[in-house]
Amino acid sequence: MALTSEATTIWKGTLFEGSGDVSLDSSGLATFGVNWDARAAGVANTTNPEELLAASHSACFCMALSLALAQAGHPAESIQATAAVTFEAGRxxxxxxxxxxxxxxxxxxxxxxxxxxxxxxNCPISQALAIPITIEAELA
Known part of the structure; x- marks a missing residue:
């Protein structure tokens, strides 16, 4: 059975002066502020898409590694993974x-x-970095 997870961002203003909020809709666990300064300069108290991607990648990797180790008869006592996602404006x-x-x-x-x-x-997020993307768009 497939599970679809959802998050919503509401953005107001231009890229450089505007800001938004990212809500974790499926879990309802958090809403994060996001803006260009967090992406370009790492400003505190707000996040950016790359930090959210890093969180997804590190969590998914730990889950995949834990599963593989346990299936091979070597259950892990603990796994710590940090994903450092690098972004460069223009690239x-x-x-x-x-x-x-x-x-x-x-x-x-x-x-x-x-x-x-x-x-x-083989963790799903590693593989997702090259997935097809579909869209439905309408002008409100």
Whole structure:
């Protein structure tokens, strides 16, 4: 069964002077302020699309790695992953770098690196970075 998750952004104003709010609609857990300054200069108390993408990538990676390790008989005690998503104005999103640390009893460093590489390549968010995008647009 497929699950569709939703988030909504309401933006007011121009790119550089305007701002918006991103709401996590499916869970209702949070609403985040977003603006250009957060994207270009990392201003505090507001977020940007790349930070939200980094949150998605790190969470998805941890889930994929946890599953793969458990299925192979090596359940992880803990996994910490930081995704650093780089954005450059005029060029867009340049990449996502995963920094991973885990406690997995009974596994070698080489085995762990193979599991981590597989999770990096196959977690749904890694794969989603090249998915088809559809749109429905109407002028209000």
């Amino acid at each position: 867009g999103v340049l990449g996502s770098h995963l920094l991973v640390s885990a406690r997995v009893p009974g596994i070698t460093e080489e085995e762990f690196e193979r599991f981590a590489d597989d999770a990096k390549a």
